[in-house]
Amino acid sequence: MSNIEALARANVRALTPYQSARRLGGNGDVWLNANEYPLAVPFDLSQQTLNRYPECQPKALIARYAAYAGLSTEQVLVSRGADEGIELLIRAFCEPGKDAVLFCPPTYGMYSVSAETFGVEYRTVNARENWQLNLDAIAEKLDGVKVIYVCSPNNPTGNLVSRDDLRQLLEMTRDKALVVADEAYIEFCPDATLTGWLAEYPHLVVLRTLSKAFALAGLRCGFTLASAEVIALLMKVIAPYPLSTPVADIATQALSEQGLTLMKQHVSEIIATREWLVDALRQCACVETVFPSQTNYLLVRFTAASEVFKSLWDRGIILRDQNKQQGLSGCLRISVGTREESERLIAALKTLPGTSVSMEQA
Template identity: 30%
Template sequence: MQSTQSTESNLLPLVPAYDSILALAPYQTGKPIEELTREYGVSDVVKLASNENPIGCSPHVTLAITEQLGQLSRYPDGNGYYLKQALADFNDVNVDQITLGNGSDDLLDILARSFVGADDAIVYSQYAFIVYSMLAKMQGAMDVEVPAQRFGHDLKAMSQAVQDNLNTKIVFIANPNNPTGTQLEHGELREFVASVPSSVLVVLDEAYIEYSPESNNRALLDEFDNVVIVRTFSKAYGLAGLRVGYALSSVAVADLLNRIRQPFNVSRIGLAAAAAALADQDFIEKTRLMNDEQMRWLEKQFDALGLGFIKSHANFIMVEIEVEMEDTNAAVIYQALLEQGVIVRQLEVYGLHNWLRISVGVAEDNMRLIDTLRSILTDD
């Protein structure tokens, strides 16, 4: 007969590695369509919350996925040979400068785990992708948030923050920035990189680069060994459900990242789909043209509704909800849109209480958004 012992007296309490983990809140994704249907019984749902490609993905991707269905019992190529070869050709880099990830978030996590310890600091901008702050807390590191300038990165202030915090290991810069859509010029970015010590990694998060090809800072890799560029197939390429991303860096940095990344972190289907998507740049051009056209249309509609917005260089737009109606704010408008089957993104977590982020959809979805928004704002 086994003896029973008091769990409380014999087991130490389980605690996280760093106290900062307790300050973390789970990342809030855009509300899924299925969840909205369950909650409100709405069947005709328009999702404009997660910056997905509203026209889907290249038809070549579907074929590539189909060809892999008979191989699902086999592990993928852990090195991602064919995708890395295609990415090397596309970006004019060597294969050994590439690291593959389970989406770009995976790569950001790998970067933090590779270079940041508990006594180090991560520098990022106010109103930049919230995952940067989360990564600092996960590593038990200091997160240094630099006040934004006109809703974008203040690179001079960020450079000063690096000088003031000699323990800085990574600076995260999103360009174009999420959620504000702002963009940095090549010259100011180069000046910033040159101003920080070579021991500080400058990570350029280019998740939305396909919507703003002029933001491509690939050339910085030829000049600076401490620059890393992170990109994703989740946005313009339309593969958000497959989770594939990649990083471009020096050979030395890529070697470290590939030591840390999990084996088989990109699935067999993901590898094949991403290679097929990359090869169809006509689809990317079609996506960009549609996005540009619909973005201009939405801007005109927001002007007509008297709503402010930040000019965006991505596939979303940040809209200010300041209307002269009692008890009406961004949270109220967000909820009212939800109840009518339109999903957008609240920005409370960024401290942007009067703003909503709205993904650019196809014409039909955008008209539904504007019609619904107009009816809410004019409802007595």
């Protein structure tokens, strides 16, 4: 071990970093591995005040997101993606070496990485076979838990978590822990949002992002929605200037009336392509199961997932391997790209051994 490495915290030396789609790389031209919107959305910068520090919480941006979410401005915090929101909650509410966070695999990998980074214990309660919450098992592990993360729709499975289960979870955690509903994909099923429950449950927190339906993954802009009391605590630990001026500028434009209309058009297009892709995949001989999805991606179980993944990778079609996730053996996650990209994916699958379905059938 080098002297420099020896200086690092023990938990950081032992940490396995989150393997984002960009870290994993690839030389593809059909990128279906990061749940991004497949086409660029043009914006023009209107702010030319880069010589000045930005507002910590840009008023115009906060006001627009509050209006969009149906909340007051005191209930909204903007950060560098929802990932920063995940970390801020741990920093503000969890004592390292004392408190814990809890989540239910298979789910988003940053919950564990964020906890480990801050020296906070994380506990897992595996989801049931239908990827719903195991409430009895959660209840047994709540002692010392300060934050519970529930991704709904869940990444990478694509399913919504039962509202009845979420309500039971909120009831059992009153005055004990925060329940954080990660709604990164909620624009694809807006009626499922829990923002309407914030008044009833002061320990509920909702995470949002502009990375998915708003087609702004490169912007790194997310939101934490919660009671004014929770937001005030997070403001104590957030960076002095979390959003650059250009980010705040573009995000504010994206939340204009015109921007929201464009987002909804994109969502409709993605859902239509998703339904076409579901039908096409189900007719491929190498596909065992296409799981229902309320998102811009599909979880698919293949008869020979590793071979399918590598074959597509070699052809420049990059998917996300989920084989190592709890209960997801043989599964790959496929982002919904353009119709052309989806057709190229199906055409490539047709050439693999045992896949003989025609494009006309698909």
